[in-house]
Amino acid sequence: xxxxxxxxxxxxxxxxxxxxxxxxxxxxxxxxxxxxxxxxxxxxxxxxxxxxxxxxxxxxxxxxxxxxxxxxxxxxxxxxxxxxxxxxxxxxxxxxxxxxxxxxxxxxxxxxxxxxxxxxxxxxxxxxxxxxxxxxxxxxxxxxxxxxxxxxxxxxxxxxxxxxxxxxxxxxxxxxxxxxxxxxxxxxxxxxxxxxxxxxxxxxxxxxxxxxxxxxxxxxxxxxxxxxxxxxxxxxxxxxxxxxxxxxxxxxxxxxxxxxxxxxxxxxxxxxxxxxxxxxxxxxxxxxxxxxxxxxxxxxxxxxxxxxxxxxxxxxxxxxxxxxxxxxxxxxxxxxxxxxxxxxxxxxxxxxxxxxxxxxxxxxxxxxxxxxxxxxxxxxxxxxxxxxxxxxxx
Amino acid sequence: xxxxxxxxxxxxxxxxxxxxxxxxxxxxxxxxxxxxxxxxxxxxxxxxxxxxxxxxxxxxxxxxxxxxxxxxxxxxxxxxxxxxxxxxxxxxxxxxxxxxxxxxxxxxxxxxxxxxxxxxxxxxxxxxxxxxxxxxxxxxxxxxxxxxxxxxxxxxxxxxxxxx
Numbered sequence: 001x002x003x004x005x006x007x008x009x010x011x012x013x014x015x016x017x018x019x020x021x022x023x024x025x026x027x028x029x030x031x032x033x034x035x036x037x038x039x040x041x042x043x044x045x046x047x048x049x050x051x052x053x054x055x056x057x058x059x060x061x062x063x064x065x066x067x068x069x070x071x072x073x074x075x076x077x078x079x080x081x082x083x084x085x086x087x088x089x090x091x092x093x094x095x096x097x098x099x100x101x102x103x104x105x106x107x108x109x110x111x112x113x114x115x116x117x118x119x120x121x122x123x124x125x126x127x128x129x130x131x132x133x134x135x136x137x138x139x140x141x142x143x144x145x146x147x148x149x150x151x152x153x154x155x156x157x158x159x160x161x162x163x164x165x166x167x168x169x170x171x172x173x174x175x176x177x178x179x180x181x182x183x184x185x186x187x188x189x190x191x192x193x194x195x196x197x198x199x200x201x202x203x204x205x206x207x208x209x210x211x212x213x214x215x216x217x218x219x220x221x222x223x224x225x226x227x228x229x230x231x232x233x234x235x236x237x238x239x240x241x242x243x244x245x246x247x248x249x250x251x252x253x254x255x256x257x258x259x260x261x262x263x264x265x266x267x268x269x270x271x272x273x274x275x276x277x278x279x280x281x282x283x284x285x286x287x288x289x290x291x292x293x294x295x296x297x298x299x300x301x302x303x304x305x306x307x308x309x310x311x312x313x314x315x316x317x318x319x320x321x322x323x324x325x326x327x328x329x330x331x332x333x334x335x336x337x338x339x340x341x342x343x344x345x346x347x348x349x350x351x352x353x354x355x356x357x358x359x360x361x362x363x364x365x366x367x368x369x370x371x372x373x374x375x376x377x378x379x380x381x382x383x384x385x386x387x388x389x390x391x392x393x394x
Numbered sequence: 395x396x397x398x399x400x401x402x403x404x405x406x407x408x409x410x411x412x413x414x415x416x417x418x419x420x421x422x423x424x425x426x427x428x429x430x431x432x433x434x435x436x437x438x439x440x441x442x443x444x445x446x447x448x449x450x451x452x453x454x455x456x457x458x459x460x461x462x463x464x465x466x467x468x469x470x471x472x473x474x475x476x477x478x479x480x481x482x483x484x485x486x487x488x489x490x491x492x493x494x495x496x497x498x499x500x501x502x503x504x505x506x507x508x509x510x511x512x513x514x515x516x517x518x519x520x521x522x523x524x525x526x527x528x529x530x531x532x533x534x535x536x537x538x539x540x541x542x543x544x545x546x547x548x549x550x551x552x553x554x555x556x557x558x
Contacts, residue, residue, distance in 0.1 A: 001485040003510070003526035013503070017511035028519045028540060029528045102542055 004032060009336065011036055012361050015045035020076060020387040044068035050130060051386065052162065055379050060103035065133055070140045074133040075383050078105055078142070080179050083133070084250075084373065085223035085265070085279045086286065091337070092215060093279040093286020095250075095262050096128065096223060103166075105131040111279070112252055112260040113210040121252070123373070129184070146186065152210030180225045191215040203259045226250070228266050246273060246324075247353055250371040255281060256364075260372055263290055271295045273326060273347065275357070275368075284340070285334045291357050293328025300325065307376040311348055311351040314358065316367055320350035330359045402429065403438040408447035411438075412453055421456040423498035443496060448489040453480060455490075455502050472551070480509045484526070 003011070015023055015037065027037035037043055045068045052058055062071050082105070087094030095110045110127040115121065127147045134141045192214035206213035228248040248266050255261045258281035268274045272292045280286035300308050300322050312322055330345030343361045350356075356365040402425070425439055442450060449473035458479075462472050480487070481552040484503060487509060494502040514522055532540070 001488050002528060003484075004528060006488055006491060007495075010491055010507070014491075014507045014510045014514075015506050018514060022515050022517075025517070025519050026522055029523050029526075031531050031536065033528075034532070034540070044523065264479075306489065324557055353527065 004030070008036060008040075008042070010183070012040075012043045012046060015043050041068045044072040047387075051383060055100075055377065057100040057377065058383075059378055061100075061133060064103050065135045065140070066139070067135055069154070070133070070135055070138075073140045074142065075380070076240055076387065077140075078131060078177070079380030079383050080177055081105055081107075081182060082378070084226045085182075086226055087221050088287060089218060089221055090287070091214060091280050091282055091285030093277065094221070094223075095278050097125075097373055097376075100379045104133070105380075107131075108144060109212065110262075111207075111212045112262075112371075113207050114254055114260050114317070121369075122210060123211055123371075124212055134195070144184075148190065148227050156222045180227070182223050184223065186217060186219050189219050192216065201255055207259045226264055228264060238380060246326075246347075246349060246355065249280065249372070250373075251275070251355075251368040252371045253357075253366045253368040258282070263368070265368075266297060268292075272328065278293060282335050283337065284331050285337055287339070288340075289331055291328060291330040291345050291347065292342075293326035293345065293357075295326070295345075297324045297326040297349075299323065311346070311358065314363070315348070320352070320354060320356075322348045324349040330357060332359065332361065400434075401437060404449065405438060405440045406444055406449040407442055408446050408540040410449070412449060412458075414453055415460070418453065418456045418460045421460060421499055422452075423499065423500070441493075443499070444493045445489075448486065448493050449489055451500070452493050452497065452502065456499065457502065467513070476505055477501065478504065 008387060015026060023037055027034050041073045043175055048068055048071060065071050081098045081382055083098060085096045087096055096107050097110060098105055098107045106127060108127045109128050110123060110125045113122045113124050130145045132143050202213045250259050250262055252262045261280060262278040264278055265275050267274060273295055274289055275291045276289050277286050280288060284290060326347040328345055329342040331340055332343055333340035343359060345360060346358045348356045348358060354368045356367045358365045402414050402416055402419040404412045404414055428439055458475060491506040494506055
């Protein structure tokens with residue numbers, strides 16, 4: 001007796017208990033199984049049933065497509081785009097987050113506007129693209145829509161200056177998605193011309209007003225997934241030592257007149273704490289290491305009081321008390337990253353998750369604060385996890 | 395007659411009779427529906443497309459689970475029993491699946507499907523074909539389409555290629 005003696009309904013129920021990779025392999029056994037997987041709706045209805053109950057966004061997409069099979073195809077193909085990415089547009093770079101919203105996958109770039117007072121900041125974002133699925137003669141068609149940045153909003157128009165206009169004529173695509181990297185291709189380059197030629201202008205005109213400055217968008221941009229360890233809030237007091245570590249993740253700081261920049265702090269394989277720029281500037285661009293300090297550090301109470309006092313004085317009115325000092329190096333360079341070199345630097349940690357990096361040569365400390373993007377559904381992650389898990393026993 | 399002491403006679407395809415307690419028999423939604431629609435005196439239910447060997451297996455399942463529920467058997471014990479219960483040859487397994495689907499016993503159907511899925515899991519196309527006596531019957535055209543569908547989620551198909 002062969003498995004093919006089961007009727008379609010039963011075969012579908014068996015298949016629905018499998019992970020995607022296993023469904024895929026089974027479908028390649030014969031025509032009938034192939035048809036059940038790729039040419040009918042029932043299997044995907046079972047696979048997506050629970051998921052659809054939980055997720056409004058997914059129901060919206062189903063509404064657009066009118067097909068469980070195409071919905072599954074869209075989710076399988078594009079879900080791994082969800083997440084936080086760093087774009088390699090030199091020198092400034094781009095922090096991009098992709099999430100499911102209103103029946104599409106949307107990509108938004110994030111930045112900060114910084115008010116006149118230290119520590120007052122606001123997260124701002126701009127819609128960059130929308131991946132819209134469509135049922136085109138019973139096949140999945142996905143269109144990538146660009147949202148152009150409005151060229152100049154200096155005309156005194158009130159409200160959000162950067163209204164997002166869909167760029168409909170663009171033939172754009174995301175040709176290849178790997179779990180940690182993808183490439184966006186635009187039909188044409190977009191170049192507002194003035195970026196970063198005068199950081200002061202950018203800062204005064206855009207960032208302080210709560211807008212992201214216009215940016216050059218090349219034809220091809222490669223995005224890499226930002227990977228860092230997310231520490232769970234520990235309820236166990238014995239984990240105090242763990243808590244004592246500087247947390248991995250995104251931080252932001254005001255790099256002088258370059259304005260706010262976003263860095264990723266990670267522990268690298270040489271047991272150094274590394275701060276790599278997600279967004280950069282004309283001197284030290286995105287992708288470069290801004291500072292690198294030793295994991296081993298000195299507690300402030302282990303040091304002579306004068307040593308701490310000198311540093312504390314440099315922090316001036318910040319009001320944060322130094323708890324740990326990590327020594328290491330910081331990167332400095334001339335414009336366009338000419339003659340980059342490493343100079344002695346220190347990372348001064350405070351009680352909260354904030355810290356400052358002191359380039360001894362430059363004298364002024366730069367203050368870093370954790371950057372938290374708004375929470376989102378993580379629909380894609382949950383979908384991929386549910387699709388990757390197999391049956392409960394074998 | 396109270397439901398408690400009521401006995402239902404199930405008759406298999408090959409005319410073998412099984413006497414089953416009411417509570418056990420009605421784990422099958424089909425039988426429960428049939429018994430609801432007929433007078434209480436009727437106690438014989440023919441199961442025309444399930445043979446004695448398979449019906450015995452199905453009744454064994456229902457009996458165990460009926461008891462297990464009554465005495466509040468632990469999850470682990472039930473799971474262990476289920477696993478042992480499913481240690482049968484393919485033919486019996488498929489027949490149980492068909493019977494569970496016909497008799498509408500949701501838990502048994504689910505267990506059967508999971509068992510078959512477990513057999514398929516992490517096997518290559520060739521191994522699956524061999525396991526279930528399936529002959530590859532694709533045309534050139536379909537092979538081409540298959541490669542195209544291969545683009546569904548590059549990662550997952552990479553995993554797929556690696557496993558072969």
